[in-house]
Amino acid sequence: MDNKKLVETVAKNLGRTNKDVEKLIDAFAGVLRTRCSEMDSVAIPGFGTFEPKKRNERIMVQPSTGKRMLVPPKMVLGFKVSKVLKAKLQ
């Protein structure tokens, strides 16, 4: 399901226009951006939690050359599936 189809489906179920739904999704993405870069996590009941995490730096060996590389630390947005959804998936 790509973005377009998702927007259409949600719009149809809500009885709103595609544009409205797109706007709302954008707003949600905006909240995710600002709050998660502040190390806040966003929880959605029945679906999961978006939480930013820090990946530590590490030394990686390039398999082809055998050279060692230092990979810098990194912030990633992790997603933790809620138990409800996890059970439904099985």
Add this chain to the structure above:
Amino acid sequence: MNTKITFLELSELIAEATSTSNRMCELFLRELFNTISQALIDGESVKIKGIGTFKVTQVKPRKSANVNTGAPIEIAGYKKLTFTPDKSLAEVINQPFAQFETVMLSDDMTDEKLAEIDKQYPSVAADNDEPDAAMLDDQELSQPDMPMAPLPDDLPQMQEAAPAPETDGLLDPIADISPAEPAKPEPKPVEPKPVEPKPVEPEPVKPEPEPVKPEPTPVKPEPKPVEPKPVEPEPKPVEPVKRKPMLVGIPIDGPSQPVPQEEKPEEVIPDRRFYRPEPRNVYTPTPEQIEEASRKPDRRWLWALLGVIATALVFWGILKGCGSGITEPEEHIAVQADTLVDLEDDGADKADVQAKEEPKAKEENKAAETKKVEEKKVEEKKVEEKKPGPKAEEKKAEPESKAKPDSNTDAAKGGKEVTDVVTSQIVLSTLAEKHYGSPWFWVYIYQENKNRGIISDPNNIRPGTRVVIPPAKKYDINPNDKASLKKAQRLSWEILNGN
């Protein structure tokens, strides 16, 4: 900061951003995630613009063993939901670390070295996070060789940088970091200078003799052949562990070096060439090494002595030619060397200032100072020996005293105590070199100041600490005396290994 945004808060935030009703947003969110969940359950992957992709992957069953019993068990396969954030979203989240790039580690970067760097830095980080963060930037960019070190400490930095971004202020994290950059020089000097500086040691030896060269040309060839011999074959301190006490060990060619005054090529210079090699090769010798050294035939000392006498003779000749004016430089050098150190302080010691004055005044001072010193029981006798002022003056004029030229400061002359300042560049051994003629005598400065409670750890002295340089006589300090030197070496070895 590290708070969990609930569903209600989220819908409120979205309502605010889109100026729609709260109720509408709640409905929308529910519907949105229901749709996504349904699609996922159906086995589809869902891609949302500006957020990312949700995908269900099948994890195969795998075999494992019960940790306690060792019985083989099979972990059943399951479906796993993975989320890959959109590129733009990932970039925003990673903003605090955006400036870092993957760096290639050079081949000579061993694990031990990395571990060593790791060990060094936490202590620095404990003091101040900000400069450390700056250093981290700096090192990442400029020294790809050792970027490992600061990285572990960057969590605090990240958290500081994080609160900034308010969509239009996305660059803020960087702004947070960059002001700290000027502070970088602070932590740098703190880190113990690692293994590199050692090869530099020999260098200060060379420039010193230079100013003398033009005059005593005939003398030069004699001592030269002597030097290389003692330096090379001597047991070198191989163990890097014992070299650790760097702060004491290295004679740093800082501003404290009393030599740079080429104008007055006093007798100290040629002589120093003989003593330098010694400390270099016995840096932190074990007692066995010292013993071994003492068992060696004394031939090179014979040569050295010859050299000293020859140089002294030459200088005597020069002095005679130049007249009486040359007797003064000795004090001037002492004063200059001191003032160099004291620049930031409230001027040079009174003693130093007085030393600039006429010989008459000096005599008075000496008398006054000897009174002060007399209060100390230990020194009493020694002071008595030196007391007669005119005698001291006579001595200076005499060539014999020139033959023992290391006594280039007041402390070494025996009568009085001097104080000097320890800085990041000037350590105890530097002071010992300056005042007594050999870095080995730092032990006595250390002992004196330890007894007075001024310092406690020879390797950890606060820059700016004013230490007392005890009179040379108090500890039988004589750089020309091999036994005295040896004693100091043994003592320093004991101190450094005892602590």
